[in-house]
């Protein structure tokens with residue numbers, strides 16, 4: 110019988126590439142997102158292998174009703190997420206930051222809690238999308254980095270709670286992946302997104318989907334706890350030093 114993967118945020122980027130990768134390997138895919146037309150397009154592309162669910166990750170009170178008929182799944186891919194703009198926190202929109210927390214943390218935790226009994230019953234797996242931003246701070250990343258640090262630590266602690274159940278949990282922590290991520294972060298500014306990824310050969314959604322598929326199909330006694338990956342052309346910068354009297 111085909112395995113079932115439940116992918117949050119299947120309407121773009123890493124989630125859409127993962128939907129294609131798993132469906133192509135014979136899995137049944139349940140994919141969520143807010144954009145109905147994107148879900149319809151994936152349904153047209155993937156056919157019976159794909160089941161769309163229109164869902165907003167922030168609407169955690171609606172999860173029970175929306176997920177009522179889903180049943181047990183073999184793999185939960187907690188992928189839906191976004192970042193607020195790269196504004197210093199002291200000047201940022203608090204509402205935008207809280208929205209990201211509601212999506213990346215509250216929605217992810219609620220979704221996991223709803224599907225976990227079924228995952229335990231099937232000795233399934235959870236793969237969570239964290240980020241290098243969980244480990245390496247950068248300017249303007251306070252809310253985003255903190256949400257991804259939550260995802261990383263939540264993954265590790267879940268492994269303790271799931272001790273003895275056979276359920277695997279992995280935190281995937283990519284660097285720069287060219288998707289709609291930067292477009293969303295910059296309020297739809299295509300030029301800003303294109304400029305960021307220009308001439309640096311970023312990772313692609315397909316690269317991450319392949320990594321996720323590899324993790325998901327390892328022998329069941331193997332658990333990848335955390336997996337950090339970057340494009341070769343992205344590495345590390347040093348600390349910042351403020352000079353008195355010089356505007357930073």
Ligand code: NDP
Pocket residue numbers: 117118119120121122123124141142143144147164165166167188189190191192212238239240241282283284285286287288289290291293314
């Ligand atoms: P995209 O912007 O291309 O895709 C994001 C997906 O999340 C979309 O399907 C979107 O669906 C969904 N989503 C966002 N907000 C909500 C919401 N409120 N309710 C439901 N779905 C939502 O970005 P990526 O594919 O790059 O990002 C996927 C994950 O990977 C994120 O968690 C991101 O933080 C993480 N990541 C990305 C990196 C990158 O450089 N791109 C690097 C490291 C981690 P819709 O808008 O239709 O609702």
Ligand code: 8X3
Pocket residue numbers: 239240241242283284285286
């Ligand atoms: C997104 C990757 O490097 O923009 O999680 O923080 S980065």
